[in-house]
Amino acid sequence: MSDLALIALYALLGAVCAGLAGVVALHLLRRRSLMASLTVVAAVAVLAMLAGTLSVSWAMLLMNAHDLKVVTVVVAMAALASFATAVLLGRRVAAGSRGLALAARSFGHDGSFASPKTPATAELASFSRELEASAARLAASRERERALDASRRELVAWISHDLRTPLAGLRAMTEALEDGVARDPERYFRQIRAEVQRLDGMVSDLFELSRIHAGTLSLDPVRTSLHDLVGDALAGAEALAAEHGVRLLNDPVEPVPVEVDAGEMTRVLANLLVNAIHHTPAGGAVAVCATGGDRWATLAVTDSCGGIHEDDLPRVFDAGWRGNEARTPPGGAGLGLAIVRGIVEAHSGRVRVNNVPGGCRFELTLPVAPL
Template sequence: MHSITYRITGLMFLLVAITVAGLTYLANWQMENLFQDYLQTMQIGIQEGGRMMVGVIGLPEKEFLASVHEALIWVGTGILIFGLFVSHALARSITVPLLKLNSAVEKIARGEFGQKVDINAKDEVGKLAAAFNQMAEILVANNQLRQRLLADIAHELKTPLAVIQGNLEGMLDGVIEPDKEQLQSLYEETIQLNILIKDLRDLSLAEAGQLRLEKQPTDVNQIIVRASGMLKPLADEKDINLVNELGELPNISVDAGRINQVLYNLLTNALRYTPQNGIIRVTTRTEKVDGRDWVVISVEDTGSGIAEQDLPYIFNHFYRADKSRTRASGGSGIGLAIVKQLVDIHDGRVFVTSKLGEGTTFKIYLPAYTQDSSFL
């Protein structure tokens, strides 16, 4: 009796049985009392007419009452049987979808992702099924992202390690002369490898909410000027016009180093995809949204742009619209993921709009309040 079907069926049947029994009892009691009253009334009428009848209920009357009782029994039995079938059908309409959900959950627990339940009801069970199907889709997407993440990490680590290993083997075999130029090349590869590992560590800590921020009142415009100055030689090398249009901003509570990392990632990304004689424009302003004051930083370029189908995934780990995966076409693919995580842990928001062939704009919203504190 642990099944919900049996419990609901039993409960509904018990309610119907009690109702039928009560109605039958009341009907019999009322019938006998009313019939007795009728006969007594008839007896009084006959006495007043001058005649006297002996007996109250005769054989015809008993047969009539028996037929009424029998009819009530048949009707009550029919209602009980009907109630049993109806209650069982009602119970199954609830429990069968739940059994489907339970079966799908067990398969997901075994690692069989992508399970869906075909339940089109509009009630609470239908809503639960819709939520389950949505969860299953998210699990499939997350599992695919996890698999791709592992493959991408292996790919990104493999390149510098392969270069280092190949050069060292060549030196050991006497094929490559261990001169300063070769050692410099190996040193640069180790730097790239170290940067990648550091970025992965920061990203994992930020996603886990364990990246420590050293917040203090900061002028964001100064961070932008410093980051732009660092990248100005690269912009000049490609004949790209790097423009700052900075509005008057209040000092806000941020980790200056992390915000500098955000801007550096966005600017290097813009430089990578902006062609010669292009423009990269960084603007700042204050804006009130939903009753809150925000500092808004925009990084706009006239680069190649991002396809509409790629925009929802642009902040995912290692996601790049260019699937060639060569270093000439882009970096490690986690720069924008780090941008989003660092902005998120500052209680901010980051948005991207883009059009192929026209350019891309990233907008960062940071809360415009000052709080001199550190937190995890």
């Protein structure tokens, strides 16, 4: 047992020396190709066996000169086979790595990526799949950025037009009053007040939308009932509905408890009702209903606008979108529905629109307040 322990010790010392030499070689070749590293690994395995054998032989005189030559030749043949295998494996891995590098060159230009056809190791194949997934996410992000940029340019154009028109009217009316040529000053004053109120509403909407996009919308949620929110919103919209000859229908509204910012949610309902009233012809009706489930409450506003073109449905909640080419009042700045979506999503809810017979239905989904 002592001889075996001594043999194991000398074999371990020889193998450790070969391993340390391999570590030094790998450190020196750390910036070289993978094939060089594989060759070093193969050489370490062969040299560790040779060093262990020679150290035991020299220390304990277990072999004569002839046996030592035989062992040396055997180890040399093993070394040649190991080196050849390492070279072949290194060339294969290097080819897969070069193919992946060539495929990745186009990644930063157009965001597309196609996996190389060269067979690769499992690690390189996994890396290639990750690049494909990153390319898909990058393409989707660029598409969203293009859509947001187009929406932003459209919004700026519409806002500029909507601001220029009332400002020009205000300038003309103030000049007429200043020159004393206004035949009915009281009417001019009333018109100026109305235009100022409309401009103030536009600025308020822009400020609200900027807070939503910046993520600085501050909510103060309180437990309330959808029945109360709908009742307050309908009461606030009665005058506008009467002016346009539109009937407001209070469909069954369940007293579903929700935790929302009452002020912001009242703004959501007001925007939906104003939008529905403006697009419903005289004699039509706007209906509001609310239902609740175990986890979600649904609040819907249905109008008689005749429906929205299917191609336009995905853009209804985009900032600045108004569904037509009209850019004059009372078209507005097209911010109301964008604000609706921002506030509802800030409450962890969802909003969508669908066409129904004779009109369209805006549907909000909000979490039900826990008991």
